[in-house]
Amino acid sequence: MTSTRSPRQLLVRAQGDDSPLYVVEDEGYEDVSHFTRNVPLGDPALGLSEPLSDRLASWSRARPAAGFASHQPLRTHAKQGLETAQALARHLGPQWVVRYWDEARATMKFVCWGCRRLHWSLDEHDTPPFPLRITVEGEYKWYPLRAEGFGDFAPDDPAAGLDLSDELIADLYTWAADFNAGMEQYLKDRDDGKDDARRQELDLRGKDLAARVAREAGPGRTVTYGGLA
Numbered sequence: 001m002t003s004t005r006s007p008r009q010l011l012v013r014a015q016g017d018d019s020p021l022y023v024v025e026d027e028g029y030e031d032v033s034h035f036t037r038n039v040p041l042g043d044p045a046l047g048l049s050e051p052l053s054d055r056l057a058s059w060s061r062a063r064p065a066a067g068f069a070s071h072q073p074l075r076t077h078a079k080q081g082l083e084t085a086q087a088l089a090r091h092l093g094p095q096w097v098v099r100y101w102d103e104a105r106a107t108m109k110f111v112c113w114g115c116r117r118l119h120w121s122l123d124e125h126d127t128p129p130f131p132l133r134i135t136v137e138g139e140y141k142w143y144p145l146r147a148e149g150f151g152d153f154a155p156d157d158p159a160a161g162l163d164l165s166d167e168l169i170a171d172l173y174t175w176a177a178d179f180n181a182g183m184e185q186y187l188k189d190r191d192d193g194k195d196d197a198r199r200q201e202l203d204l205r206g207k208d209l210a211a212r213v214a215r216e217a218g219p220g221r222t223v224t225y226g227g228l229a
Helices: 050-061 071-095 166-189 192-217
Strands: 008-012 021-024 035-038 096-102 107-111 133-138 145-147 151-153 222-228
Touching: 008 071, 050 071, 071 096, 071 107, 133 166, 133 192, 166 192, 192 222
Parallel strands: 008 096, 133 222
Antiparallel strands: 008 021, 021 035, 096 107, 133 145, 145 151
């Protein structure tokens, strides 16, 4: 049986708590005043990375207890909050509906995880703007990532919206290049023993890379390892 339950809404709002994340006590109430239950940054349902968790906590703590005394610091803090809320929405994907309270304008809007725009009402895309099911796979002269509708793609392709770390991007490129080099070496010497050893090493690295992509891609995406072609 398929669940028809809508994704939970999560409000990003700095109010002096360690975490600026809130949900409503009773589903169905969406006014800002109903987002009263604070969600810890370490909640496993969110699966936040340490950098994103620290970013949210730092932004929340930066708000003075008595509020801002002038408009410029308030606008700066609100802009930083929006950027942080957008990063959170990209991380969570479609499993959560992220909303942002803009204290400078006293408005609450939806933060789209895909197009990154703000909306007054919940915006539903006909198809996901980014791939949700990703495969890490080694194949000659192909990029290391796959997704239905995307084919193979580079780890830093902005169209995929993964926002992977520079280190992981570099490691994925290196892995793909090493696979290509190994294939070319095999075509030269036809040494099955050496090729098997190379492939075993590449396979172990590929599994590790898939696990790292899964961690960085966040809970809104499914990452699997497809092995070596």
